[in-house]
Amino acid sequence: MKLISKKERQRARIGYAFAGIVLTLCALLAPVVIWYGLGYQLDPNAVFFIALGTLAVSAIGRFIAQPQGIWANLWRIGLMAALMVLAMVHFAAAEVYRPAGPQLSPSHSAIAPGASVTEHQIVMRALPEIKRHEGVRLTAYRDAIGIPTICSGSIRGVRMGMTISASGCDRLIASEATEYWRGVSRAMTLETKRLRINVPRGAAWTDFTINVGIGAASSSTAMRRLNAGNVRGSCKAMTWFNKAGGVIFAGLVVRRGDNYDMCMVGA
CATH class of the missing domain: 1.10.530.40 (Lysozyme)
Structure with missing residues (x-):
């Protein structure tokens, strides 16, 4: 097996096809990195289609004529990366669960006149x-009878895909x-x-x-x-x-x- 020349490797690194492959790998790894790094979950279905799109870009990029010069290509590759990130934020970011009304705080007063506990x-x-x-589950799930649930049994306003x-x-x-x-x-x-x-x-x-x-x-x-x-x-x-x-x-x-x-x- 013979490797390509150094000049060809440099050209490949700024090629649309190679950039598409790298972005596909980034899209597939993003859910794991974000989950373990931030504790936040991306929608796996949306991530799949975003990765499929970047993979399609890498295939189409093989047939697109590229201008000469590194910077002429890099800004286009940067635009592809920016579009992928925006797609992640818009389509793949799971909706954060927010309670419908104000949250209650337990009182420090006795539960009744003469009672010994609060x-x-x-x-x-x-x-x-x-x-x-x-x-405790920070991503919405279905309980034993199929109701969307989050946290520790909360069901009000919960939809599948939500996180907390x-x-x-x-x-x-x-x-x-x-x-x-x-x-x-x-x-x-x-x-x-x-x-x-x-x-x-x-x-x-x-x-x-x-x-x-x-x-x-x-x-x-x-x-x-x-x-x-x-x-x-x-x-x-x-x-x-x-x-x-x-x-x-x-x-x-x-x-x-x-x-x-x-x-x-x-x-």
Whole structure:
């Protein structure tokens, strides 16, 4: 095998065909570099078609007459590179998820007059449970029944292809945990909040409500038993919510078991 001459190699380095091949490699490597370097994901379908376009440029470039001189070619190659970058930014950049409304912050005040715990304590205790049960995924995915989901189970306004930063995800979880705790706590009597809700039990109800919904949690047998003073029976009734789409899921069985254990602390 005989290599081309030095002069031919220099000419090839500023050729449209060679530039197209290099840009194709850059396009294919960009998603990996950006993901590991910045934690940001590009749309793989858009990246594929952009790389296909640069590869087509390299093939067509074999038949295009090029002017003499390095600079006459370099500005054209630079323009090709700029167009590829703009295409990446416009078509391949995944949409960043942004909550539809203002995010809530848990209050440091007692959950009721005479209560010994605060909303902030409950939410902070619930956060690791929510993360552990829901997982943390910074790119939109479909949950067990096909709903587009992001972060740790958030579904509002989520579309496939969206991304969220790690810090944004933490703020989103705290906001939603606050919202769901406030929602379910409205179904609790003043006596329940004063005498029956400690930090782990409040966290159990927060995680439980995020998973089953405020309406279902508020009208559940578990809530009726809790307000009647039957704490142990209330915790047990939580474990009945282990189905999704009418099918028992092992993950929900585990989650309800964890809810039960936290709920029973101090019972």
